[in-house]
Amino acid sequence: MKRHKIISLLNTETAAIDILIKGWVRTRRDSTDFSFIEVNDGSCLKNIQIIAEKDLSNYDDIKKLSTGSAVAVRGDLVESKGGGQKWEVQARHIDTISIAPDSYPLQKKRHTDEYLRTIAHLRPRTNKYGAAFRIRSDLSFAIHKFYKDKGFKYIHTPVITGSDCEGAGELFRVTTIEPDKVERRDGKTDYSTDFFGKAANLTVSGQLSAEMFALALGDVYTFGPTFRAENSNTRRHAAEFWMLEPEIAFGDINDNMDLGEETIRHLTGYALKECKEDLGLFGNFVDKNLLNNLENISSSDFIRLPYEDAVDILQKSGVKFEYEISFGKDLQAEHENYLTEKHFKKPVILYNYPKNIKPFYMRVNDDDKTVAAMDILVPGIGELIGGSQREERLDVLESRMDECKLSKEDYWWYVDSRRFGTVPHSGFGLGFERLLMLVTGIKNIRDVIPFPRTPGSIDF
RNA sequence: UCCCCAGUAGCUCAGUCGGUAGAGCAAGUGGCUGUUAACCACUGGGUCCGCGGUUCGAGUCCGUGCUGGGGAGCCA
Numbered sequence: 340m341k342r343h344k345i346i347s348l349l350n351t352e353t354a355a356i357d358i359l360i361k362g363w364v365r366t367r368r369d370s371t372d373f374s375f376i377e378v379n380d381g382s383c384l385k386n387i388q389i390i391a392e393k394d395l396s397n398y399d400d401i402k403k404l405s406t407g408s409a410v411a412v413r414g415d416l417v418e419s420k421g422g423g424q425k426w427e428v429q430a431r432h433i434d435t436i437s438i439a440p441d442s443y444p445l446q447k448k449r450h451t452d453e454y455l456r457t458i459a460h461l462r463p464r465t466n467k468y469g470a471a472f473r474i475r476s477d478l479s480f481a482i483h484k485f486y487k488d489k490g491f492k493y494i495h496t497p498v499i500t501g502s503d504c505e506g507a508g509e510l511f512r513v514t515t516i517e518p519d520k521v522e523r524r525d526g527k528t529d530y531s532t533d534f535f536g537k538a539a540n541l542t543v544s545g546q547l548s549a550e551m552f553a554l555a556l557g558d559v560y561t562f563g564p565t566f567r568a569e570n571s572n573t574r575r576h577a578a579e580f581w582m583l584e585p586e587i588a589f590g591d592i593n594d595n596m597d598l599g600e601e602t603i604r605h606l607t608g609y610a611l612k613e614c615k616e617d618l619g620l621f622g623n624f625v626d627k628n629l630l631n632n633l634e635n636i637s638s639s640d641f642i643r644l645p646y647e648d649a650v651d652i653l654q655k656s657g658v659k660f661e662y663e664i665s666f667g668k669d670l671q672a673e674h675e676n677y678l679t680e681k682h683f684k685k686p687v688i689l690y691n692y693p694k695n696i697k698p699f700y701m702r703v704n705d706d707d708k709t710v711a712a713m714d715i716l717v718p719g720i721g722e723l724i725g726g727s728q729r730e731e732r733l734d735v736l737e738s739r740m741d742e743c744k745l746s747k748e749d750y751w752w753y754v755d756s757r758r759f760g761t762v763p764h765s766g767f768g769l770g771f772e773r774l775l776m777l778v779t780g781i782k783n784i785r786d787v788i789p790f791p792r793t794p795g796s797i798d799f
Numbered sequence: 800u801c802c803c804c805a806g807u808a809g810c811u812c813a814g815u816c817g818g819u820a821g822a823g824c825a826a827g828u829g830g831c832u833g834u835u836a837a838c839c840a841c842u843g844g845g846u847c848c849g850c851g852g853u854u855c856g857a858g859u860c861c862g863u864g865c866u867g868g869g870g871a872g873c874c875a
Contacts, residue, residue, distance in 0.1 A: 770875030
């Protein structure tokens with residue numbers, strides 16, 4: 340007999356005879372002649388209430404069902420005689436699949452996020468984390484749907500890369516050489532005997548590969564794990580995280596800003612529409628303003644501001660910042676927060692940054708001072724998107740690589756793409772966990788990824 | 800990596816001036832009840848993060864290490 344998902348039973352309009360559910364006991368309450376058992380199967384936030392009468396043959400066992408135990412219940416879906424729920428299951432048979440001992444760490448009360456992080460293998464069984472990871476699943480799907488509907492092709496870019504200085508932070512080395520057998524040549528590690536015959540690393544971005552495919556398939560995107568070995572200890576950074584990276588052929592910086600804004604607004608709108616029940620939990624218990632904030636983000640235009648104007652606003656704000664801002668300096672967190680949380684109180688797209696603080700591949704503007712970069716900053720999180728129009732002119736790209744002291748030989752294939760049919764193109768990276776933080780109101784990135792990897796922490 | 804805060808029962812926390820440990824919830828037992836974070840009574844439960852020091856005496860003060868959290872930098 341096929342098991343029914345609890346979500347479909349709770350959403351049904353009609354009673355049903357002889358259904359089967361399987362799930363985990365959240366709580367049991369005993370009455371004189373029967374027990375109430377609340378069962379959750381992960382298909383939705385809500386539990387279904389099971390009525391187990393004492394004339395069931397294994398009623399003694401049923402009264403031993405503890406929080407966390409697994410059961411299979413056959414019975415009838417009937418209208419509930421009590422308040423609080425429309426449907427309940429009048430049980431005919433309850434099979435105990437497994438009993439959780441009283442050492443089961445999840446109790447019928449609120450736990451702190453810090454404690455739940457120490458039992459990350461069990462935390463998806465809580466209401467809050469179940470909801471967070473259902474939303475994560477739904478928004479992953481929404482990304483694919485959104486880009487497919489726009490005619491973008493999904494590209495699987497490599498996780499292991501040979502280019503060792505993409506300019507986006509520290510790298511995790513990939514090697515098969517035993518640490519105590521490392522050979523040295525000219526004072527450096529000799530990778531010629533290593534698996535790939537040269538140094539290899541986990542990718543910090545699929546962008547360079549994605550650009551090659553944008554110049555072939557038109558509009559493309561990548562969506563997968565990314566690795567940074569930075570010793571970052573903040574609530575916004577993880578060593579392994581997921582990044583969405585679209586790349587638009589023939590698109591300029593304005594097309595790029597349009598796509599970034601549309602992506603964020605679409606995904607927040609999608610969550611409001613398709614994840615109502617789970618999102619409601621976060622609106623009630625995590626951030627009372629969450630739903631209003633998401634409505635505002637999804638329904639109103641973002642601010643677009645050249646970097647130079649942002650510097651001007653910050654300088655004239657009268658606010659005493661810890662770090663002074665002036666043209667040529669990167670914005671500090673306090674500056675970003677001022678713009679998104681105090682001055683505009685909404686997402687802000689900053690563009691045309693000074694070229695000295697941005698990587699080699701960003702397109703140099705006519706002023707020769709700035710590049711066609713754009714960051715999307717959102718309240719509470721900071722940078723959610725970073726992107727740019729790419730430098731498509733061979734001579735400009737090569738001279739920028741020289742300025743940044745990058746080896747053109749190592750990037751020969753990247754440079755090659757500017758020789759053959761080069762066209763203007765643009766793209767960005769969106770931190771998926773940061774998007775989930777925005778959508779759920781969860782304040783720590785470790786709580787929106789199933790098993791977080793951070794400096795000094797790789798349990799589970 | 801730097802700055803700040805914290806670590807006491809299974810969980811969340813209190814612990815006054817340095818005088819040898821407490822609550823709520825959870826668990827166990829019993830009772831009651833179409834209940835719904837059920838309720839009532841009773842019972843058990845402690846390496847006060849580790850190490851060292853000061854002191855007649857340290858959960859409390861000092862040093863140090865570890866772990867966790869917040870902020871900064873790096874970035875998505």
